Amino acid sequence: MDKTIELVNGVKDIHAMPTVIVKALNIMKKPTASMKELGDIVMFDQSLTIKFLALVNSAYYGFSQQISSISIALSLLGMVKVKNIIVAVAMKPMMSNQGDKELWRHSMQVASGCEYLANLTKIMDSDEAFISGFVHDVGKIVLHMTNDKMYSKVISLVDEGADILATERKYFDSDHVKTGSLLAKRWQLPILLANTISYHHNPSLSSIPVPCNLVCMVDKLVQTNFNPDSIDKDFCNTLGIDFEDLEDLRKAILQKADVMISELS
Numbered sequence: 001m002d003k004t005i006e007l008v009n010g011v012k013d014i015h016a017m018p019t020v021i022v023k024a025l026n027i028m029k030k031p032t033a034s035m036k037e038l039g040d041i042v043m044f045d046q047s048l049t050i051k052f053l054a055l056v057n058s059a060y061y062g063f064s065q066q067i068s069s070i071s072i073a074l075s076l077l078g079m080v081k082v083k084n085i086i087v088a089v090a091m092k093p094m095m096s097n098q099g100d101k102e103l104w105r106h107s108m109q110v111a112s113g114c115e116y117l118a119n120l121t122k123i124m125d126s127d128e129a130f131i132s133g134f135v136h137d138v139g140k141i142v143l144h145m146t147n148d149k150m151y152s153k154v155i156s157l158v159d160e161g162a163d164i165l166a167t168e169r170k171y172f173d174s175d176h177v178k179t180g181s182l183l184a185k186r187w188q189l190p191i192l193l194a195n196t197i198s199y200h201h202n203p204s205l206s207s208i209p210v211p212c213n214l215v216c217m218v219d220k221l222v223q224t225n226f227n228p229d230s231i232d233k234d235f236c237n238t239l240g241i242d243f244e245d246l247e248d249l250r251k252a253i254l255q256k257a258d259v260m261i262s263e264l265s
C-alpha cells in the first residue's frame with residue numbers, strides 16, 4: 001500500500017472531521033443558510049460563546065462599542081468569519097499534541113497573517129485567506145499522531161535548518177503535503193483549500209497560485225528564525241509591499257495573531 005494512505009489510515013481519530021465543523025459546513029452549503037442556525041452551534045457551547053464575546057471585544061477587530069450580546073457579536077462578524085472561527089476552535093484539540101499547542105498556534109498565526117495581508121492588499125477575499133492559512137499544514141496532524149516522538153525529532157532538525165519535506169520523507173516515507181492532500185480529499189474540502197494544502201511549499205505548480213503564494217509567504221514570515229531572503233520578491237511586488245517593510249509587517253502580523261490566539265485559547 002502507498003505509504004501516505006497507510007499513514008492516514010493508521011490514525012483513526014482523524015477519519016472524520018469534528019462533528020461541529022461538519023454541522024457548520026453543512027449549514028453554509030445551504031442556499032438558505034441563516035446566522036440563526038450557525039449561531040445555535042455557538043450558543044449550544046458555553047465556552048465557545050465566551051470565546052466569541054472575548055474576541056469580538058478584543059483589539060483584533062477593533063469594533064468601537066462594547067458588545068455584550070452574542071447575537072450582536074455574531075452578526076457583526078458575519079457568517080463566514082463565524083464559520084472560520086468555529087473551525088479554528090474545533091480543530092484545536094487535534095492540533096494540540098499532549099498539551100503542546102504549537103501546530104495550532106502556527107496555523108492561527110498563518111491564518112491571521114493571511115487575513116491581514118488580504119485585507120491590506122485586496123489580493124483575495126480575506127475570509128478565504130484566513131481559512132486557507134489555517135488549514136495549510138493540516139497534514140502534520142497525521143505525522144504527529146503516527147509517531148509524536150519521531151515527528152518532534154523532525155521538527156528539531158528543521159529548526160536547525162533542515163528542509164522540512166525532505167526530512168519528513170526520510171523519517172516517515174511521506175510528508176505533510178501528501179498526508180494533507182489525502183486528508184483534504186477524504187474530508188471533501190473545497191478545491192481552494194485542497195490546493196493550498198497541496199502547493200503551499202511550491203506555489204508555482206498550483207493552478208490557483210494566489211492563495212498558495214500568500215500562505216507560502218506568511219508561513220515564512222511567522223517563523224522564529226525568519227530570513228527575508230526566503231521571501232519571493234516577485235510576489236512581494238505583486239502585493240505592492242516594499243521588501244524593506246517585511247520586518248515591520250512580520251511584527252504586525254505576530255502581534256495581531258497573538259490577540260486572536262489568546263482570546264481563543
Ligand SMILES: [Fe+2]
Nearest residue numbers: 136137200201
Ligand atoms: Fe507546510
Ligand SMILES: [Fe+2]
Nearest residue numbers: 106136137219
Ligand atoms: Fe506552515
